[in-house]
Amino acid sequence: MDFLLDVSLYASTLRMVTPILLAALGGAICARVGLFNVGLEGLVLIGAFSGIVGNHFTGNVFAAVLFAVLCSLLFSVLFGFMSIHLKANVIVVGIALNFLALGLTTFSLRAIFDVKGAYYNKDMIGLPKWDIPLLKDIPWLGEVLSGHSPLVYLSIILVIVLQLFLFKTVTGFRLLAAGENPTAAKSLGIKVTRIQYGAVLLCGALCGLAGAQLSLGNVTMFTEGMTSGRGFIALVATMLGQSNPIGVAASSLLFGFMDALSIRLQGFALPTHFTMMLPYIVTILAMLFFKDKGYMQEARKSNESSR
């Protein structure tokens, strides 16, 4: 087992988990205000593509990340407008958003770069790898935790910040109230619609970061539909973590680990089909332990969604 579970496996877990974690945090914020965002996949895909576009045109990685966030924000406004303002079924809007993202990115890939399938340019520089001083000298831990892209560290910080924000600040409580019981919140003078828009925008920004990590951090290229279900995994992580930032982080880590493990296992005699199945099977098994929570039911009732 030693050669299977070595240091680089944990390091790559951390890298794999970041896009899922960032998107899942966004999903958690949305779920907290009663909007179940199925469009995570599409938002991340938009982020991944616009990150590459930004990098291509500005040549600056950080401008590219900013551009990715901006584009995902734009799309989340669309999601918010349809579901909050027009009161369309959030799940339908989410599904449509996924389609739109897939179609638009493939189309733009042809229109902007004139390539089909994937865009890769060897001159393109991805996100830098940061070595953390002091930490990098600690054996094992240093190898696992040091040398990642800034977005990896940002995602860890965001977990703590969001946890404190949701459960220790007044705005956070207002946000929870808006999702828990919109009518009561409204009667207390909380601007529910504004809070919902805020949550959707925050979700869009986080998904943009997730996409940027996917296309500029993990690799430096874009392929059609490169999210390949990560948005849906993030959705599951949101539910599994019961929309608590810490819980979401824990469940995302589980999937990141499974993802990394499945890639590692491909080096062995196992057929890739089964190793690729692993994250999905583990997800279903993990859902056995997830029991319905009140606020999810509220969210469901108010949107006449899945059941």
Next chain:
Amino acid sequence: MDKLVQFGRSLLQPLLAVIIGLAAGAIAIVIVGGSVMDTYAEMWKGAFGSFYFFTNTLSRATPIILIGLGVALAFRAGFFNMGSEGQMVLGALSAAVTAIYLPGPGWFKLVAAIIAGIISGGIWSAFAGWLDARFRMNLLITTLLLNYIATLFAGYIVSYPLKDRTGSAAMAQTVMLDQSVWLPKLFKGMSLHGGFIIAVVGAILLFLFMRYTVKGYEIRMLGGNPLFASYGGVQRGKMMLISMFVSGGFAGLAGSVEVLGTQYRYLDGALTSPGYAWSGIMATLLAGSHPLGTAVAAILLAALQTGGMGMERNTDVPLEVSSIIQAVLILFVSAKFTYSFIKRRKARS
């Protein structure tokens, strides 16, 4: 007269969405520097330009109709069945395996293959329903995840144990089916096959079932008002399993007619890469879960897709314009929920 107005009103919304979708497509065409009128003309020609292209469109619509019907049934019962892709793939695989290995005359194998496809698609779908009824796992998520497991499993089966090693091709696929098991073509030299008839009959049967039978009423009631349904004695768990089984059965049927009528073998990725499952879901959303409407919407979406291919052959505009049109269409049709919501609110005040 009132009925006519109501009918017109129900058509207005999808029509508006189609117009907005076409407008969005026009913007995309202008961006890549094409001529809107020429491109749309090529699109029309690619979908309906000749009898050959028209039958092509109908044959592409066949699996979309069947999947759409399955999803429509689940929607009507109040469940989001996102797992059509996996159900279709498993149905196709079992149909292919049955047609290859079952002894007997051709027609017997054909019928058995179709039934095997329906059953395996249905079981895969009912499994998700069972997980929901028994463990309260969210159906939306489980059906999505089961897609990946089913496609990977089918991919494994045709890459290793059942791989066709006779030909020189390195494709992951089963051996070719015997010609006696093939679904007959409707016209000589055209791709349209008997599956289209099955799909149309299925749409009509589902329409009659939903409208005129007690079970159909119970399903509609469950979707419309679960509390009222349980008050009226509808057993939610049992109804859920049944409607999920039938819903998945339609998807499995879609997979089997594709195998028996078009591919004549299970070819890995041949069902998933054209995105039949998602098109089926889109058709259902477009038609508001009405069975006959779903069939029409499926033909419309298939026309957009085959038209897009024709357009790509004859102009410089990329094929993806049609997927943008489709997505925008759905986005604005979902505003239909809004429309009814506003009406409801007005009625209340």
